[in-house]
Structure formats: structure tokens, C-alpha cells
Amino acid sequence: MSRLAAIFAGGRARRFGSDKAAALVDGVTLIERVAARLRQQCDAVVVVGRTWPGFETVDDAPRPGLGPLGALAGVLAYADARGFTDVLTSGCDLPDLPVDLAAMLAPGPAILVGQPLLGLWPAELGPRLVDHLARSEDRSMRAWIDVAGARRVPFAGAIANINTPADLVAFTAGDGDD
Numbered sequence: 001m002s003r004l005a006a007i008f009a010g011g012r013a014r015r016f017g018s019d020k021a022a023a024l025v026d027g028v029t030l031i032e033r034v035a036a037r038l039r040q041q042c043d044a045v046v047v048v049g050r051t052w053p054g055f056e057t058v059d060d061a062p063r064p065g066l067g068p069l070g071a072l073a074g075v076l077a078y079a080d081a082r083g084f085t086d087v088l089t090s091g092c093d094l095p096d097l098p099v100d101l102a103a104m105l106a107p108g109p110a111i112l113v114g115q116p117l118l119g120l121w122p123a124e125l126g127p128r129l130v131d132h133l134a135r136s137e138d139r140s141m142r143a144w145i146d147v148a149g150a151r152r153v154p155f156a157g158a159i160a161n162i163n164t165p166a167d168l169v170a171f172t173a174g175d176g177d178d
Contacts, residue, residue, distance in 0.1 A: 003102060004084040005038035005045040006075040007031060008068055008117055009052065009092040020162055021052070021092040025172055030162060033095040041102040042088055048075050062130055068117060069129065069139050076126030084123050091117045093162040095171065098155075109150035115159055116141040119150065 009021050009031060021031040028036075031052060035045050047055040048071040049064075058078045060070035072089065079087045088102050094115070098104065101118060105111070108120035125148060132147050133139065145152070160171045 002084045003042045003086055003088060004075070004079045004082075004123075005035075005042035005088045005090070006058065006071070006079075007034050007038070007045065007047050007055075007090055007092050008071045009047050009050050020168075021050075023162065023168055025095055025168070030095050031092040034090050034092055034097065037097050037099055037101075038088060038090060040099045043084070046075065046078065047092075061126075062133065066133060066139055068141050069133060069144055072119075072121065072144070073126060073129045073133060076121060076123050076129060079123035080126050086123055087121045089117055089119045089121065091161075094118065094159055095162065096160050098157075098159070104155070105151075105153055109145075109148045110153050111141075111145055111150050112159075113152050113154045115155075115161070116145060118159070121148075121150075 021029060023030050025033060038045050045055065046058045048058045049060055051057045058075050060066055061074035061077050075087050086108050090097055097118060102120060105120035108122050109125065110120050112118040132144060136143065162168050162171060
């Protein structure tokens, strides 16, 4: 089995007010913190929806503007074409995600309760997701989770989600750090 990690980083960060992927925690960008956590449990890491130095970029599919489902469809196609069996996904704004996330979610499809971007998805689901995007007006992660039959895995702890500058301040102050 070969597992790919995908960091979704194509959002506009309206609530944050600037590029939150580049926000620093102890001198390390949020996106690099997420990547470090994912590298411990995957064979490769890519960034979806934007370019980032040092990472291969994957485009949304079947086109831009479809939100997280477009990012997921793009990375599932990428993974399947390169022989990865599944994809572990995360947003770029989850700096303390569990280093055993893949093990918690296996086998996929599965998501962490309360964090639908933290998922484990079989690469073979890509065509089914593209079909869902073509047929459904509901482009929410929740709708896709239901269509895919993804398990919802409970998690007892809290995972910091940096959506605003105040969230970043609280995290760096130790309210959500390791």
C-alpha cells in the first residue's frame, strides 16, 4: 500500500485576512507544520489548489471553483494515476493534527468527526466523485461523505483549526499546541 497526503490550500482565507498557510508558529508556516505531521504517516505529500515551494502542486478537478470537493477529486485522480492506494487529506490550517491520523481512519473512506477535511479516501473513488460533482447541486463535503459511505470516526481530543488571527494567537499561546 502506498499512501499520499494532500494539503488543501486553495481557500481564500477571508476570515483570516491574509494568507494563513504562510502564518508562522514558532518560525514555521502553518502549511509546513501540517506537512511535517503528514510526512510521518504517508509516502509523499502534495499541495492542492495552489503552488507552494518544495511541494508538487495538484489542481482541482474537474475544474477550479468547486471548493474542497474539487480539491479532493483532483488529488484522487492524481493519486490513482501514480499508483497510490489512498489519500490522507487535511486543510493547511490544522497545525496539530494527530500523527496517527491515518491509522485512526483506516480503512477509508473515513473522516474525523467535526473535521470533514481530515479524511482517508481510496484513490479509486475519484471517478465516482467526479460523477457526483456532475450530477449533484450539493457540493458540500457532508453530501459527499454520505454518498461515499465514509465512516465518521470520533476523536476525543481537540484539533486546532486556525481560521482567524485570534485562533492563531490562542494556538501560539499554548491553548491548542502540542
